[in-house]
Amino acid sequence: MFSRRIQQRARHLVTLLTKPFARLGVTPNTLTVIGLLLSILAAVVIAQGLLVAGGLLVLFAGFFDMFDGAMARVRHAATTFGAFFDSTLDRYSESIILLGLLLYTLQRPDLHEAIWPFANEQRWMITLIFIAVVGSLMVSYTKARAEGLGLECKTGLLARPERVVILAIGLLSGTTILAVLLLAILSQVTAIERIVYVWRITITSQTLQTSKADVGASLTETLSGGKTTQSETGDHKGRPYASDALSKAKDTSADNLHVPATKVGTDEVREPSVLPVPTSIPPFNNGVHQE
Numbered sequence: 001m002f003s004r005r006i007q008q009r010a011r012h013l014v015t016l017l018t019k020p021f022a023r024l025g026v027t028p029n030t031l032t033v034i035g036l037l038l039s040i041l042a043a044v045v046i047a048q049g050l051l052v053a054g055g056l057l058v059l060f061a062g063f064f065d066m067f068d069g070a071m072a073r074v075r076h077a078a079t080t081f082g083a084f085f086d087s088t089l090d091r092y093s094e095s096i097i098l099l100g101l102l103l104y105t106l107q108r109p110d111l112h113e114a115i116w117p118f119a120n121e122q123r124w125m126i127t128l129i130f131i132a133v134v135g136s137l138m139v140s141y142t143k144a145r146a147e148g149l150g151l152e153c154k155t156g157l158l159a160r161p162e163r164v165v166i167l168a169i170g171l172l173s174g175t176t177i178l179a180v181l182l183l184a185i186l187s188q189v190t191a192i193e194r195i196v197y198v199w200r201i202t203i204t205s206q207t208l209q210t211s212k213a214d215v216g217a218s219l220t221e222t223l224s225g226g227k228t229t230q231s232e233t234g235d236h237k238g239r240p241y242a243s244d245a246l247s248k249a250k251d252t253s254a255d256n257l258h259v260p261a262t263k264v265g266t267d268e269v270r271e272p273s274v275l276p277v278p279t280s281i282p283p284f285n286n287g288v289h290q291e
Contacts (some may be wrong), residue, residue: 011070014063018070028072032086035064039093043100046171047107055171058097062164065090087140090160094136097167101176102129116177126178135187137162142194155197156190163187 021031042057068086072078105111105125112121139156146153158166163183170179 001280003193006007011066014066014070015074018067018074021067022071022074026071028068028075028077028082029085031064031068031071032089035061035068036089036093038064039096043096043103046097046100047103049104049107051104051171051176052173054100055168058164058168058171061093061097062161062168064094066162067161085240087144091137091140091198094160094163095133098133101217102126105129113175113177115175121177125180128177128184132180132187135191136183139187139194142191142198146194146198149198151201153198153199154196156193158183158186158190177281 004126038057038061042054042061045057046054065086068082072082075213105122116124118124139158140160143153166179166182170176170182
């Protein structure tokens with residue numbers, strides 16, 4: 001949702017702020033744990049009704065979430081487990097903050113914000129919080145599942161930084177229900193966007209593979225068909241193959257066999273016999289036959 005230029009500037013600023021911590025030997029995983037602890041504290045504060053303080057803590061926890069990745073880049077300490085650990089604790093942090101907001105809502109049956117035009121605001125808030133939690137988890141899951149299949153999936157309106165900013169602004173400005181409404185809708189839209197994105201990539205890949213398979217099968221069939229025709233008609237000069245001559249010779253010798261029939265009991269058995277060959281050859285005289 002944020003432009004790439006804003007993201008690059010924010011990343012550059014966070015990198016500069018991270019360098020002093022890197023000199024102190026702070027590890028990226030330590031910053032990840034600190035971010036989770038701040039999220040728990042924010043949830044407790046929000047549940048007590050201190051929404052402004054909770055909004056500030058949400059922003060502070062979000063900054064630590066950005067610091068751990070920057071720390072890994074600065075210290076050249078990026079690891080596979082670090083990425084997994086960060087992503088997992090991010091889901092805990094986001095869910096815990098929304099849980100704190102849910103507890104705050106349950107304690108106030110007369111909850112009312114001037115910006116909300118509908119009655120039963122408490123029920124609306126509970127429903128929207130549930131949808132926002134599901135949407136947040138689905139946004140993360142679709143990305144993780146796509147990466148598990150070897151696909152890069154970073155598309156979508158509402159990534160984690162945008163969700164943190166929207167919720168913090170809602171808490172600070174007293175428009176919490178509107179912020180939760182945006183989270184509920186846009187997180188679902190983002191999950192659907194990623195589903196469609198992965199579907200398009202996989203369909204395109206399958207189409208290309210099918211086309212290649214069809215071309216390969218057609219080429220193989222063409223080559224095998226050409227060999228069959230050539231073996232039936234002879235070589236390219238029209239001469240028969242030796243195998244054809246041998247098969248014809250076998251057929252001719254088989255025709256010269258005379259097989260008389262003999263009876264054994266009630267069955268008729270045919271025994272092969274060879275036609276008699278003449279024992280003498282008539283004399284020839286200067287190419288003229290004489291009797």
